[in-house]
Amino acid sequence: MDxxxxxxxxxxxxxxxxxxxxxxxxGVAAGIxxxxxxxxxxxxxxxxxxPFTFSLPPVQGLLLLLxxxxxxxxxxxxxxxxxxxxGTPAAAAxxxxxxPLSQRGEAGKAIGIATIASFIGGSIGALIMSFLAPExxxxxxxxxxxxxxxxxxxxxxxxxxxxxxxxxxxxxxxLFGLLLTTIGLDPLSGVARFSFGSDDLLGGxxxxxxxxxxxxxxxxxxxxxxxxxxxxxxxxxxKILPSLKEIRSLLPTMFKSGGMGAMTGSVPGxxxxxxxxxxxxxxxxxxxxxxxxxKGALEGVAAPEAANNGATGGAMxxxxxxxxxxxxxxxxxxxxxxxxxxxxxxxxxxxxxxxxYPIFAGMILCQLVLLIVGLAGARLFARLINIDTRILTAVxxxxxxxxxxxxxxxxxxxxxxxxxxxxxxxxGKAQFPVSPILLALILGPMAEQxxxxxxxxxxxxPTIFFTRPISAIFLFLAVFMAITSYIRFKQLRKIEQRVxxxxxxxxxxxxx
Amino acid sequence: MKKFVCLLAVLFIFAAPASAQDxxxxxxxxxxxxxxxGGTDTIARALVKNAEEHIGVNVNVVNQTxxxxxxxxxxxxxxxxxxxxxGMITFGLSTYKLMGLSDISYRDYExxxxxxxxSAAISVRSKSEWTTLGELIEFAQANPGEVxxxxxxxxxxxxxxxxxxGVLHDAEFNFIPFDxxxxxxxxxxxxxxxxxxxxxxxxxxxxxxxxxxILAVNALERHPAFPxxxxxxxAGYKIDAPVxxxxxxxxxxxxxxxRVAIIEEGFKKMFEDxxxxxxxxxxGLALVYEDAEGYESFLANMExxxxxxxxxxxxxxx
Numbered sequence: 001m002d003x004x005x006x007x008x009x010x011x012x013x014x015x016x017x018x019x020x021x022x023x024x025x026x027g028v029a030a031g032i033x034x035x036x037x038x039x040x041x042x043x044x045x046x047x048x049x050x051p052f053t054f055s056l057p058p059v060q061g062l063l064l065l066l067x068x069x070x071x072x073x074x075x076x077x078x079x080x081x082x083x084x085x086x087g088t089p090a091a092a093a094x095x096x097x098x099x100p101l102s103q104r105g106e107a108g109k110a111i112g113i114a115t116i117a118s119f120i121g122g123s124i125g126a127l128i129m130s131f132l133a134p135e136x137x138x139x140x141x142x143x144x145x146x147x148x149x150x151x152x153x154x155x156x157x158x159x160x161x162x163x164x165x166x167x168x169x170x171x172x173x174x175l176f177g178l179l180l181t182t183i184g185l186d187p188l189s190g191v192a193r194f195s196f197g198s199d200d201l202l203g204g205x206x207x208x209x210x211x212x213x214x215x216x217x218x219x220x221x222x223x224x225x226x227x228x229x230x231x232x233x234x235x236x237x238x239k240i241l242p243s244l245k246e247i248r249s250l251l252p253t254m255f256k257s258g259g260m261g262a263m264t265g266s267v268p269g270x271x272x273x274x275x276x277x278x279x280x281x282x283x284x285x286x287x288x289x290x291x292x293x294x295k296g297a298l299e300g301v302a303a304p305e306a307a308n309n310g311a312t313g314g315a316m317x318x319x320x321x322x323x324x325x326x327x328x329x330x331x332x333x334x335x336x337x338x339x340x341x342x343x344x345x346x347x348x349x350x351x352x353x354x355x356x357y358p359i360f361a362g363m364i365l366c367q368l369v370l371l372i373v374g375l376a377g378a379r380l381f382a383r384l385i386n387i388d389t390r391i392l393t394a395v396x397x398x399x400x401x402x403x404x405x406x407x408x409x410x411x412x413x414x415x416x417x418x419x420x421x422x423x424x425x426x427x428g429k430a431q432f433p434v435s436p437i438l439l440a441l442i443l444g445p446m447a448e449q450x451x452x453x454x455x456x457x458x459x460x461x462p463t464i465f466f467t468r469p470i471s472a473i474f475l476f477l478a479v480f481m482a483i484t485s486y487i488r489f490k491q492l493r494k495i496e497q498r499v500x501x502x503x504x505x506x507x508x509x510x511x512x
Numbered sequence: 513m514k515k516f517v518c519l520l521a522v523l524f525i526f527a528a529p530a531s532a533q534d535x536x537x538x539x540x541x542x543x544x545x546x547x548x549x550g551g552t553d554t555i556a557r558a559l560v561k562n563a564e565e566h567i568g569v570n571v572n573v574v575n576q577t578x579x580x581x582x583x584x585x586x587x588x589x590x591x592x593x594x595x596x597x598x599g600m601i602t603f604g605l606s607t608y609k610l611m612g613l614s615d616i617s618y619r620d621y622e623x624x625x626x627x628x629x630x631s632a633a634i635s636v637r638s639k640s641e642w643t644t645l646g647e648l649i650e651f652a653q654a655n656p657g658e659v660x661x662x663x664x665x666x667x668x669x670x671x672x673x674x675x676x677x678g679v680l681h682d683a684e685f686n687f688i689p690f691d692x693x694x695x696x697x698x699x700x701x702x703x704x705x706x707x708x709x710x711x712x713x714x715x716x717x718x719x720x721x722x723x724x725x726i727l728a729v730n731a732l733e734r735h736p737a738f739p740x741x742x743x744x745x746x747a748g749y750k751i752d753a754p755v756x757x758x759x760x761x762x763x764x765x766x767x768x769x770x771r772v773a774i775i776e777e778g779f780k781k782m783f784e785d786x787x788x789x790x791x792x793x794x795x796g797l798a799l800v801y802e803d804a805e806g807y808e809s810f811l812a813n814m815e816x817x818x819x820x821x822x823x824x825x826x827x828x829x830x
Contacts, residue, residue: 044548050557051557144702184579185579187665187666188666188689189689190665190666190667190689190827199586202582202583203577203579204579268695318698323694323717323718324695331694333549335548335554338791338795339561341791343717343794343795345717345721347717347720408577408578408583409574410576453688453689456688457686
């Protein structure tokens, strides 16, 4: 009850300053722009704006940053849906169905659903954060190395859900991604692996340029090839709001994914990107029509978007209560709070309720503002796709180059992005899915490092993975997910085969 | 056209000496080799917060991360030597060469000043059975390899600091490397490791909240922000030359002397800014100033201390 009163007080504090809402609005709008530009991630957006908040009162400064965080995670989905280039890693799962939707001319609807899902997921995350932060934080601490390993293995089973037509090709892509993650300085042994003496490779395969290469550059090459042959898709901008019936049918997915996202985000080290993939795979596994996934299923947009915005609230929890950031963005926010004179940690809830509750209230308000700005802007964003492909492709190409450079101001990274882009383009030609590579890049280091760490802890006794309850549960879930997803996969192939056969028979009879 | 080019060239030659007085006339870049939001980054941003008052222009922090700091520090070494690129250099620079990771060392820079030295703390969570360092070490001596000790990365200051304690006093720890300070703290709080070695400032919040017990600090004197935490010697386990984490500023070699002087003076003023000093006190960071000369001898000494420690943990490459 105390927390509810504190929360209401905080709303009052925020509303008592007329500029507060303005800062949220500016933050969310700026966040959306930062988020939808490839290479400018929510993390960078927040980091870039921290110095600007120095001159603001702490509450207003933080509202601005929270706005960017919220807007940035959401904004990544817009470019994912429109141009198949996720603006942030968290949106990489959204494009699997978002892009096919926009190719069908339903970009507006896809963005509309992404907006509503982000709002619902984000609100669930913000509410869980406001009322359950200390309890959730204690839960997050129960994750040690064996638990993280089991979770990563569980995550890797999602490859089955995102492999497309061939499981074998999906597995090959994932293994390739896992191999890439072994490049660079190994933090466990302090030894350089596969760097061939290059300082640039010592840093490993940088994630953002790889992401841009896999989707952005590859899409550019693909566009260039098709430019003169395939007529451009004209997006029906008119319908932004999905029908009430559609929204109602998506609500269970959104609520479930938002909750899953918040829980995932609250475990230190797991961010919005992992949350989105988990929710996507779960939605597909339990969907009534899984065969639509990958071809423009509405749930395929709703689930990851609800989850990644839910994860924003979740990630704030360990940062505020323990001083341990849940992901990269909250790490920057932790720095910002520190500079403003509030050291996040257990004492923050004792000494500085004056900042804790405005943060909670601010997070909730950010979701509302996001809904309004997102729906208002959706029409405008969807129109972008109607720009002549020849111009759009050139612009995307430029953005991809700038994006891969700017993450750490490195030309090496531009080359890296281009190389991976060429590779991804040919993989596309050979019908290899590229999403498993991305998933492997995210989960590979987590799986490898924590496996080794666990074995160090147990002194090479592998039973450590099965004797700890959380670890055992996730390993069991991994097996369960793998089996059920595989059965679904087989069923789907059968249905598709039958459809193809029927079509062939029909063709024959027509011809005959 | 040719005449015009000649004229331009002449103008440039005459313009050059004048520009020294104008230095700096555009924003300065501070290359930070660690990611945004981390400890080093936060200090860098706090340091340059009021840069304009002290050096006349803004200083922008740019994070060039990767390779355990090698990427950013190499970038600072190779940056244009016009004084507009300043590098934050950190502890790793003392180890890269010894560990065979990279050829860069402090000798590749025009050193500006030392900013801080941090000491390692050996901490356990408050629920732990050990209340003093003596109990922990005696247990580790009696049960070699039983005590799991988390640290923030192999070859890092805290790993080496704890390793030297173990080597000198015959206590065998089971070292568990994590990737940075935050996951290390989380593992301690969750009880996944028995003890951790981190920078003492990294556990300040948890210490103040009573969540952790700091058993000892690996320094010759007590830390002003932690007057109740004994040094290793006071706890009964003397170390003559403790491994210290450090951060400092450097320019690439070849920057004109007058510009070096301007940078030195400007950053010293930022370093002494009361707001920055207050910030470092709040987070429990011990500022230590050394000018270029003192800095150099500190770094030379650090390499001598580190070589045998790295050898003891099997990370020395010769």
